[in-house]
Amino acid sequence: MESRVQFLSSAQNAYLKMLKSLQSKKGRRDNGLFLVEGSRLVQEVCAPWQMDALVMTEMYYELNEDWKKLVQAYPQAKVLVVPEELFKSIADTQHPQGILAAVRMKEFGLEVLVEKENPFLILLEDLQDPGNGGTxxxxxxxxxxxGILCSKGTxxxxxxxxxxxxxxxxxHLPVVQADDFEQAMTWLQSRGVRILAAHLQGSKPHFEADFTGGCGIMIGNEGNGLSDKAADAADExxxxxxxxxxxxxxxxxxxxILIYEALRQRTGGNEKC
Amino acid sequence: MESRVQFLSSAQNAYLKMLKSLQSKKGRRDNGLFLVEGSRLVQEVCAPWQMDALVMTEMYYELNEDWKKLVQAYPQAKVLVVPEELFKSIADTQHPQGILAAVRMKEFGLEVLVEKENPFLILLEDLQDPGNGGTxxxxxxxxxxxGILCSKGTxxxxxxxxxxxxxxxxxHLPVVQADDFEQAMTWLQSRGVRILAAHLQGSKPHFEADFTGGCGIMIGNEGNGLSDKAADAADExxxxxxxxxxxxxxxxxxxxILIYEALRQRTGGNEKC
Known part of the structure; x- marks a missing residue:
């Protein structure tokens, strides 16, 4: 295993320069990779996701053992040990923990969202905040x-x-980006997904709506809410x-709130009360 | 109104130095004031809260009108116009909008939480993240x-x-800080508040619990959840x-999720379903 470890120290190394570019959307798209930072998060990478590289600081490599499992689990992954300053220039976090992975991005088609009967989906139109997206x-x-369907502007x-x-x-679950959001909505509706839009002018309180069956909860932009186009295309x-x-x-x-009202109804909470 | 406007430009001005100290908890406690930043947020200040000062950049003062209402609404407030660099040194935000207010802090006693019949309360034990607290x-x-009751470590x-x-x-609603959190819980319970603790080992799903009547939803620390002491003191x-x-x-x-399950039950959503 140790034989796979490469010690790199030049900021001019082409692969390390590529890793740095993954902080930007363009860099991720050009290389098909994204960054996963921190000791806990790298442990979350799981099949069918592929690790292209595991990168550590010299200190992390010397003081920790947890990366060894990952090296075994991903036999194709490069294992790179770099000086701390170089590591910092790759990482997005201000105080990185000394380990990160470059993982291959996956593109999902709409079909993956309706593989199960009565799918339970989230639709996001132009949601802007990275923290909100992840949460x-x-x-x-x-x-x-x-799964999640999101508009191009998300x-x-x-x-x-x-x-x-x-x-x-x-x-754990697929995020599908739609080139044409309304068209994707229509497609989901044709497969039996009822789309419920969160809207300040909604016709009824959310807990009076029906989230059982195939269901998609739609949330809009933080400042502006949903576009009229998307809200009009929703079933409710x-x-x-x-x-x-x-x-x-x-x-x-x-x-x-909406996801858990749906879960309550879908798991029979509605009948029990 | 214009006569109340003071133009200050010295970083050595004692009041401006005091304003800078409000970024720290100690500064806020020593002076009994806190900062409210941004054009939208300063408009939210309302009685019985008292504004001690309204502070603007020269540019904000010249290009905007919205501060004039505030100057009228708070006849006791100082109205200070300062150079942009000085303003930035007072503000907490990295790209301040050019207006902030110093508002007098209020201390609420436990009684305020049980003024209404069947109060609907949130209890926070050692919640750490400022964003989570505000949200x-x-x-x-x-x-x-x-209202909200929080432990000293929150x-x-x-x-x-x-x-x-x-x-x-x-x-809009009182946040009460308890010197002794468990004692405050007991006091609320003696006034008819049932305390429901969010807990990974909870005995039932939240939507099978009863949130009607006097009710307190208790949430713990982001990383560690609730202490055993607090969880044991809860009714459920x-x-x-x-x-x-x-x-x-x-x-x-x-x-x-819990607040809205409570609202659903408290507004009759439970009977309607």
Missing amino acids: ILRTADAAGAD VDFYSPKTVRASMGSIF RVRIPQPGRAESLNASVAAG | ILRTADAAGAD VDFYSPKTVRASMGSIF RVRIPQPGRAESLNASVAAG
Whole structure:
């Protein structure tokens, strides 16, 4: 195993320069790779995801053992040990833990979202904040949702911040990016997915809507909500009641409320009450 | 009104030095003031909160009108115009909008939490992240909750980041800090508040628990959850089901899920379904 370890120290090394480029969306797209940072998160990488490289600082390599499992689990992965300063220039975090992985991106088609009967989906239109993107992915994963469809204008789920906020859920359920969001909605609807849009002018409180059966919960942009086009294309608009004085909810929180109302109904909570 | 405007340009000015100190908890405690930053947030300040000073950059003062209402609404407030660099040294945000207010802190006693019949409360034990603190406050406000009780180790709700994440909700409902958290729990329980603790080992799914009547939803620390002491003192432990693969939920999302399950039950959603 040790024989696979390469010690690199030149900032001019072509592969290390490529790794640096993965902080940008263009760099990720050009190379088909994204960064997974931190000792906990690299352990979350799992099949069918492929690790292209495992990168450590000299100190991490010397003081830790947990990377050895990963080296065994990914026999094709490069194993690179680099000086701390060089590591910092690759990592997105300000105080990196000394280990990161470059993982191959996957592109999912719409079909993957309807593989199961009565799929449970989340649709995101132009959600902007990487933290919200990752947190919604994590919540959807916890609730056992089947996947996420997002519009072209939605935050890149492979950005380091989103991957971090997802706490590893990026490896658990597919995020499908739609070139044409409304067309993808129509396609899902033709496969029996009812789309429920979170909307301040929704016709009924969310807990009076029906989330059983094939169902897609749609959330819009943090500042502007959903476009009229997307809201009109939904099967139903639901409103999260706000009897208090705050004017709106955080997008991740709104998604969490709807996802868990759906889970309640889908697991029979509705009948039991 | 214009006569109240003072133009200050010395970084040695004692009041401006005091304002700078409000970025730290100690500075806020020593002076009894906290910072409210940004054009939208300063408009959220409302009675009975008192503004001690309204501070603007020269450019904001010249190009905007919205501050004039505030100057009228708070006749006791100092109105200070300072050069941009000086303003930046006071503000917590990296790209400040050019307006902030120093607002007088308020200390609330436990009594304020049980003023209404069947109060709807949130209890936070050692919640650490300022963003989570503000977001939970915002969600509680949206749902019409009556107040928040927090342990001594919980994030300072008057920190600039928490105030920002609350989107103004800091002015809408009381946050009470308990010197002795378990004692405060007992006191609330003696006033008819049932405390439901969010717990991974909860005895039942949250949607099978009863959130009607006087009710307190308790959330713990992001990394460690609730202490055994606090969890044991609760009337019931509830578990947010996680049938999927994520191991936990973000604290703001978990709070949002429980707060809205409570709202559903408290507004009759339980009977209607």
